[in-house]
Amino acid sequence: MTDISTRFLDYAPAPESTSILHLRDSYGLFINGEFTSGHGETFQTISPATEKKIADIASADAQDVDAAVAAARRAYERTWSKLSGADRGKYLFRIARLVQERARELAVAESLDNGKPIKETRDVDIPLVAAWFFYYAGWADKLDYAGLGPNPASLGVAAQVIPWNFPLLMLAWKIAPALAAGNTVVIKPAETTPLTALLFAEILQQADLPAGVVNIITGAGDTGALLVNHPDVNKVAFTGSTAVGRAIARSTAGSGKKLTLELGGKAANIVFDDAPIDQAIEGIVNGIFFNQGHVCCAGSRLLVQENVHDEVVDRLKQRLTTLRLGDPLDKNTDIGAINSREQLDRIRELSNVGDEEGATRWTAPCEIPAKGFWFAPTIFTGVSTSHRIAREEVFGPVLSVLTFRTPVEAIAKANNTPYGLSAGIWSSNGSRVLAVADKLRAGVVWANTFNQFDPSSPFGGYKESGYGREGGRHGLAAYLESAGWGSQTTIAKGATA
Amino acid sequence: MTLDNAVALAPAERATQLIGGDLTEKSLRLHLEGLPGVDAVGLEARAADLGTRSIKTTSKARALDTIIGLIDLTTLEGADTPGKVQSLAAKAMIPDPSDLSTPRVAAVCVYGDMVPCAVEALGSAGGEAGIHVAAVATAFPSGRASLPVKIADTRDAVLAGADEIDMVIDRGAFLSGRYGLVFDQIVAVKEACRREDGSYAHLKVILETGELTTYDNVRRASWLAILAGGDFIKTSTGKVAPAATLPVTLLMLQVVNDWHRLTGEKIGVKPAGGIRTSKDAIKYLVTVAETVGEEWLQPHLFRFGASSLLNDVLLQRQKLTTGHYSGPDYVTVD
Numbered sequence: 001m002t003d004i005s006t007r008f009l010d011y012a013p014a015p016e017s018t019s020i021l022h023l024r025d026s027y028g029l030f031i032n033g034e035f036t037s038g039h040g041e042t043f044q045t046i047s048p049a050t051e052k053k054i055a056d057i058a059s060a061d062a063q064d065v066d067a068a069v070a071a072a073r074r075a076y077e078r079t080w081s082k083l084s085g086a087d088r089g090k091y092l093f094r095i096a097r098l099v100q101e102r103a104r105e106l107a108v109a110e111s112l113d114n115g116k117p118i119k120e121t122r123d124v125d126i127p128l129v130a131a132w133f134f135y136y137a138g139w140a141d142k143l144d145y146a147g148l149g150p151n152p153a154s155l156g157v158a159a160q161v162i163p164w165n166f167p168l169l170m171l172a173w174k175i176a177p178a179l180a181a182g183n184t185v186v187i188k189p190a191e192t193t194p195l196t197a198l199l200f201a202e203i204l205q206q207a208d209l210p211a212g213v214v215n216i217i218t219g220a221g222d223t224g225a226l227l228v229n230h231p232d233v234n235k236v237a238f239t240g241s242t243a244v245g246r247a248i249a250r251s252t253a254g255s256g257k258k259l260t261l262e263l264g265g266k267a268a269n270i271v272f273d274d275a276p277i278d279q280a281i282e283g284i285v286n287g288i289f290f291n292q293g294h295v296c297c298a299g300s301r302l303l304v305q306e307n308v309h310d311e312v313v314d315r316l317k318q319r320l321t322t323l324r325l326g327d328p329l330d331k332n333t334d335i336g337a338i339n340s341r342e343q344l345d346r347i348r349e350l351s352n353v354g355d356e357e358g359a360t361r362w363t364a365p366c367e368i369p370a371k372g373f374w375f376a377p378t379i380f381t382g383v384s385t386s387h388r389i390a391r392e393e394v395f396g397p398v399l400s401v402l403t404f405r406t407p408v409e410a411i412a413k414a415n416n417t418p419y420g421l422s423a424g425i426w427s428s429n430g431s432r433v434l435a436v437a438d439k440l441r442a443g444v445v446w447a448n449t450f451n452q453f454d455p456s457s458p459f460g461g462y463k464e465s466g467y468g469r470e471g472g473r474h475g476l477a478a479y480l481e482s483a484g485w486g487s488q489t490t491i492a493k494g495a496t497a
Numbered sequence: 498m499t500l501d502n503a504v505a506l507a508p509a510e511r512a513t514q515l516i517g518g519d520l521t522e523k524s525l526r527l528h529l530e531g532l533p534g535v536d537a538v539g540l541e542a543r544a545a546d547l548g549t550r551s552i553k554t555t556s557k558a559r560a561l562d563t564i565i566g567l568i569d570l571t572t573l574e575g576a577d578t579p580g581k582v583q584s585l586a587a588k589a590m591i592p593d594p595s596d597l598s599t600p601r602v603a604a605v606c607v608y609g610d611m612v613p614c615a616v617e618a619l620g621s622a623g624g625e626a627g628i629h630v631a632a633v634a635t636a637f638p639s640g641r642a643s644l645p646v647k648i649a650d651t652r653d654a655v656l657a658g659a660d661e662i663d664m665v666i667d668r669g670a671f672l673s674g675r676y677g678l679v680f681d682q683i684v685a686v687k688e689a690c691r692r693e694d695g696s697y698a699h700l701k702v703i704l705e706t707g708e709l710t711t712y713d714n715v716r717r718a719s720w721l722a723i724l725a726g727g728d729f730i731k732t733s734t735g736k737v738a739p740a741a742t743l744p745v746t747l748l749m750l751q752v753v754n755d756w757h758r759l760t761g762e763k764i765g766v767k768p769a770g771g772i773r774t775s776k777d778a779i780k781y782l783v784t785v786a787e788t789v790g791e792e793w794l795q796p797h798l799f800r801f802g803a804s805s806l807l808n809d810v811l812l813q814r815q816k817l818t819t820g821h822y823s824g825p826d827y828v829t830v831d
Binding site for chain 2: 279322332
């Protein structure tokens, strides 16, 4: 027999090979179909698991943003808005297929740059990216049936700014509907996760997408500000923090730019005493520890019916001891690295506040690697609705456990947040699920599951979680204008769409 | 509902401790129906997730040896002969003649009339501390016989030297809600496992999950079998499709985990039928280790009921040892 002094559960390393990646040392801006060097100060993108540099990334200044928007405008007027829907669809299908063909490469790059486990990029992120392009490719020649009346018109140039938690997936959420609807795009990936967007630029070249239809510019927050405030963009789409979203809403007000915002969340995951208990535990784990909790719709507030609180917490702890934290590229890793030092600091700060406010902290026993940014899965019990960890978005693997006694109380507590992006309900009683879901003020309500995404399902928030919907038929409305009677511009645009 | 409900059941120790001394059809029913439901989608998703673990190099070598040590090497055919059983027993003792470091299997599993033959073939390698002889009993696989016949079937195998009895439950009675009947039969068979010296042959209770069809039923039947005194709960006879599946096994392991949390007692689990490859078997090991803990990866707490699995594991083991794949002619046919 083999040595039994070690545990079977200490699975031998099973790292995904990085040999499939052929990265360059430095990446420029992708403007008008070509990589060009930026005029801003070059920055590095690092792997948050090792803190090692991956590549130098160009930064776009005002001049570069102008060039990108001008390229998008040109492409819109000369090419993209003149193509038939079927032809636009052809490009989108081509992009979707290329994403599938290069799926493994993209998954490895995403894990490397973001720190999320390869099993998530491989099984969730990248398949969904392809699904999003396939889905909207199908819409491109069917816009008349999008529920916006005949001949809905594209808007023009869309300025898009996306976050670091699902870098390529958020890019797909933004670009696919925009292109299907006939717009051109200037997109800025997050400063810490530009890598897959730049590989995506190569895919666009492979797909022969007409120059300027999609422009990808990298940089920090000021580049994003230059982009959304550019006078020649018609549409702004932003996913990120509520604070930045507020600033964008303020700066675009009165500019005539159409705006969609997908911001923060503090979702309630409600567990009733008749829940399918083992699956509810899985759902809680998936709700808050998926992607290290870097999910705007994460189920970060667990509302448990008081009579099953101890059992749920007990089972949850047992389950969390089997989570494996470590090398994101290892196929058995469940919890990867925190995306940046800045984010790690914020998670630590808010967790410390949790201690100070009197909640009880429990941390899953796992070894933390010496290098990189890590935070072990953590549960706070004895949390009150007034605690900051119950009100503010931690955006990390930290779960706050609260209790309730009746469905009315559960609903009141779930809705008692400035956010309203998502919620979960766990119960074997179907009528209770429907009755509670009906009263939750959240854009998405999951029943006996959590964190499920599908391109055909609209996603978006209430209140401070933003406005506008992404995904599904509703997601098209963010990039189209109804060709209502009497509107000269829309009729004129509609004729060419 | 009716007088039936007041009928007292056999006072099995576990059940009386958990449910109360006045164990009746009604109290058993209330207990089983009060178990939390199972969400099929969630259960299957969790099983699929466990199936994606990547077990490589040293972990794989260890897994393969562990699997061999957990196998109930099985032949359950109408065409079985003493010669076939002898050959099976020989393979149980020396699974791979080309590599004597290969561990032995846990048990051989045969029909009741083949028990003497298996005991003799195993010789000194058999017995309580060695390779066990498991016998299917109670009118296997259908279970459609009267209780006296089932008891006689069991006694016969135990007398012949079987270390373990794999009994089937009356699925018809279970599906029609006569939980008490199923319960009493398990208790009676357990008693029939008693040897003259007062010790018991281990009792594995086959739920035949392929005929129970819902996960809620599987959970209830698992609890029922444990309450009635089963040492092991086993998925299937291998004669009904689907036999063992990963979600069903996961669910049964969750029940065993619940029982352990509640009482501190460890119940065994045996998936049987349909597990043919090392790759599949490794998924089960992962599921056991991550659900109830790896201490369950021992023959008294986990078994694979399988016939063709062993040869695939041996091929994989040879590959790890020698660095190249051989072929089916380099492992023995049973």
